[in-house]
Amino acid sequence: MNLLLTSLLCALSIGATTIFDRNLAYRSPYADHPELSHDTKELQARHFRRQNADAAPFSDGHYPTFYGSDFSNSPFVWSGGINFTHSDRLIQGDPLDTSVLIWTRAFPLGAGLDQSVPICVSYKIFASPALPGRPIDSGEAFTSWDVDFTVKFEVSGLKPDTQYFYVFSDCTNPSTVSPVGRTRTLPSPDTPxxxxxxxxxxxxxxxxxxxxxxxxxxxxxxxxxxxxxxxxxxxxDYIYExxxxxxxxxxxxxxxxxxxxxxxxxxxxxxxxxxLATIHDYRQRFNQYRTDASLLLAHQNAPWITxxxxxxxAGTTDSNDTDAGCSFSPSGACFTDRKLAAVRAYHEWLPIRQVSTFDxxxxxxxxxxxxxxxxxxxxxxxxxxxxxxxxxxxxxxxxxxxxxxxxxxxxxxxxxxxxxxxxxxxxxxxxxxxxxxxxxxxxxxxxxxxxxxxxxxxxxxxxxxxxxxxxxxxxxxxxxxxxxxxxxxxxxxxxxxxxxxxxxxxxxxxxxxxxxxxxxxxxxxxxxxxxxxxxxxxxxxxxxxxxxxxxxxxxxxxxxxxxxxxxxxxxxxxxxxxxxxxxxxxxxxxxxxxxxxxxxxxxxxxxxxxxxxxxxxxxxxxxxxx
Structure with a gap:
């Protein structure tokens, strides 16, 4: 077992929830409703309880909750290679004067999806596109099928009104890297x-x-x-349903x-x-939109505010919380279920900050x-x-x-x-x-x-x-x-x-x-x-x-x-x-x-x-x- 993988296993056993918590995609879309977050302590415990049985198949016909995954059969961490899907999938958004959100998606390589395996993704951020010397900041986090293998970091401690360049990599194989993304911070509020x-x-x-x-x-x-x-x-209307x-x-x-x-x-x-009605539907649509080369380039080169x-x-023409409104979709999703799925996918796939929502x-x-x-x-x-x-x-x-x-x-x-x-x-x-x-x-x-x-x-x-x-x-x-x-x-x-x-x-x-x-x-x-x-x-x-x-x-x-x-x-x-x-x-x-x-x-x-x-x-x- 290589040294890097060993260190990751140690991280899982000592204060391991930190590496889950660094991925903002696990958080609730509603800052004042943390109960809608994924339980990262439970995720960590499930990962640690390694067993030999195969993980149960994942089915997403309807969308009853924001979570519900079972990692009880999980190996510690995926080391079989990842794909930063569609090669240019880098996004940044909601910049502030000393921080910015950066995003990627890291999908496991292999013949089939194993929902029980967490993936570790790291980032490094530099002041030059050549990425010279030591990074200004770096970090790593786990992702999994719970959040559609999306990763969202908040990079903080940056200089105001400054351009930065960043790259993602596979924690278990640092030679697997994403393209270089470009972002910037805003000037401080008191800048003339x-x-x-x-x-x-x-x-x-x-x-x-x-x-x-x-x-x-x-x-x-x-x-x-x-x-x-x-x-x-x-x-x-970033996507259409x-x-x-x-x-x-x-x-x-x-x-x-x-x-x-x-x-x-x-x-x-x-x-x-x-x-679109279920979480699977919304994720699939976001995924397909991100195959457009112009959209990918735009996301890679500047922060977005959306x-x-x-x-x-209370609903749409065909989708609402009535018998007729719930029957519009083969999934039987009523408007409330559909809305929750849309909100979750939106926060998974776009680098938008959580805001207080008052229900x-x-x-x-x-x-x-x-x-x-x-x-x-x-x-x-x-x-x-x-x-x-x-x-x-x-x-x-x-x-x-x-x-x-x-x-x-x-x-x-x-x-x-x-x-x-x-x-x-x-x-x-x-x-x-x-x-x-x-x-x-x-x-x-x-x-x-x-x-x-x-x-x-x-x-x-x-x-x-x-x-x-x-x-x-x-x-x-x-x-x-x-x-x-x-x-x-x-x-x-x-x-x-x-x-x-x-x-x-x-x-x-x-x-x-x-x-x-x-x-x-x-x-x-x-x-x-x-x-x-x-x-x-x-x-x-x-x-x-x-x-x-x-x-x-x-x-x-x-x-x-x-x-x-x-x-x-x-x-x-x-x-x-x-x-x-x-x-x-x-x-x-x-x-x-x-x-x-x-x-x-x-x-x-x-x-x-x-x-x-x-x-x-x-x-x-x-x-x-x-």
Whole structure:
């Protein structure tokens, strides 16, 4: 037995739970509900009680609990080799000023999976990509099938605002190593704005809605290859739960994907399995998404900050805790079971920190990035949203849109958001960047399309008008400047000044005077356009023209191209560039900059002329001179 393996066996017998506890994937997704963690003491004891009988087969037809594994037949540690699956599977996320989360997946080599065997994974982190000399930090942890062989470390004690490089290896065979990953820490909260990122603009790349079966994730690759983005922000729908393209709501009507979306077989992007319900289903889908080369590259080269975009808190159209809702799936999973499975897999597969939840899934959190900005991530979907449109209930939900007590965020999150904005202003941060899932600006639809005038969807802020009013009132009343809202979900591009909807007495849509901020809403990575699946620019632009003409705050609309946008941020201005993918039917980096917008500090509006007076796609309201 080699010396390294012997030392691992000793570690198991002396204080061995430490090596399990270092893997954050074993922890509960809810920081204030530790009872949902895996029992690492029991895991250690089971590993230590070595027996000769084969481990019982693992079956995951339903998902009754977060754990329940039996390691009573386990050897001490796996030494038969591991695969850092798909070779580039490295992820980092939720950076702070002295720590960052790093992630990998280490799957055991061999003819078949032995659930009884723990795997030991180590990491080393360096200041140079050549990995010279002694590492700045290192550590090791066990993983197992309980957490789908995922490993999530928090690397701490790092220098603020610094780039680092890291590598994983097999504890029992250090020659088995992963590719080198690149990450960075944030500047400390008191770093002067002009000194953040070494005095260079800090660039965020912003994404949403990446559906595997409807296109290749080229947007991630373009951001990683062709921009200077140092942090990737994902606003929701990182994965999709359905098998086909799903039901897509266009501007005029909803339609089923089988006759309208890209044929997934023709582009080689069919998803595995069924509509997701069990822990196995969710893990399989995450696993398949991570085979996309552009997504892998993006994860390998920059830390990610994410929020989830799930259903309403009480269910979805087909999945809820009723007899009908539980029968939608062959597994018989009701919504509560399905939600718990989704939460567990999300925390296993993404490097997101655990947050206090008060009996609900809380992912809303704030990042103080020097005195340059606060990046505030909201949950406008799952946390405590009042009843929403689930396809069949639009008329009912639309009738509730103006109710004064209606909330998109829930009282606790709404109060926290208001306090966070005030604290950001009081601490002297220049910018307040708010990442959330859905379009904030009002989007009225004209009767020109054969319908009476109506708002686009009751599932966005338009369906929660009093909540939107409270946010805007809070910004105006407290004179909170330099607020920029980031949005996704709509599968189209929208850029707006932030002002009270249709209030042209205090807001001038030509000059922007009277606005209190700006919204940048981005299209999907691959999910079909809300203007119509596969719609051409020639067909989409007339629809955009109606929107920009009839909604005073809206300054630009574009509904044809899939893509993403970047924010380049310094103390004087934010430069927002939208990128459009020319083709998502194959893996490529063929893209162009479709529009660029400037927001100057203290102006609280888009600089005029908007987008410099010209865009490469979509429709501008005006060039700011008429």
């Amino acid at each position: 704005a002009a000194l953040v990122n070494g005095g260079k603009p800090l660039t965020l790349a912003v994404f949403s809605c990446s559906q595997f079966q409807t296109g290749w994730f080229n947007a991630y690759g373009v951001a990683a290859h062709n921009t200077s983005a140092e942090i990737f922000v994902h606003l929701g 359905n098998v086909d393209g799903g039901s897509v709501c266009q501007i005029i009507y909803c339609f089923e994907s089988e006759t309208n979306l890209v044929n997934s077989a023709s582009i080689g992007r069919e998803v595995l399995g069924r509509e 929020v989830a975009d799930n259903s309403w808190k 609900q899934l809380r992912i809303w959190r704030n990042f103080q990035i020097g005195k340059l900005l606060d990046l505030t991530m909201l949950d406008t979907r799952q946390y405590d949203r009042d009843v929403t449109d689930v396809s069949y209930s639009w008329p009912v939900v639309a009738s509730l849109a103006t109710f004064s007590n209606r909330s998109l965020m829930g009282a606790a999150q709404e109060k926290w958001f208001e306090e966070t904005l005030i604290q950001s202003k009081d601490r002297g941060a220049v910018w307040r960047i708010v990442g959330q899932q859905i379009v904030f600006t009002q989007l009225l639809l004209s009767g020109a399309f054969g319908n009476p005038p109506r708002f686009l969807t009751a599932d966005d802020w338009d369906g929660y008008r009093a909540n939107r009013q409270r946010v805007l009132d809070h910004l105006y009343r407290n004179r909170i400047s330099n607020t920029i809202i980031l949005s996704g979900d709509s599968h189209a591009n929208w850029v707006s000044d932030l002002a009270h909807p249709n209030d042209t007495t205090t807001y001038n849509p030509i000059t922007g005077e009277g606005a209190i901020g700006v919204e940048f809403a981005g299209t999907a990575v691959t999910s079909p356009s809300a203007f119509g699946a596969g719609i051409s620019p020639a067909a989409a632009d007339p629809v955009s023209g109606v929107f920009v003409a009839e909604n005073p705050d809206l300054q630009w609309s574009e509904g044809s191209f899939r893509g993403f946008f970047t924010l380049s941020i310094n103390a004087e201005m934010v430069n927002c560039t939208y990128y459009a993918m020319r083709d998502i039917d194959s893996a490529n980096l063929d893209a162009f900059a479709s529009a660029q917008f400037i927001v100057k500090a203290g102006e609280n509006k888009l600089s005029r002329p908007v987008a410099g007076g010209t865009v490469a796609a979509g429709v501008l309201k005006s060039n700011g001179t008429t």
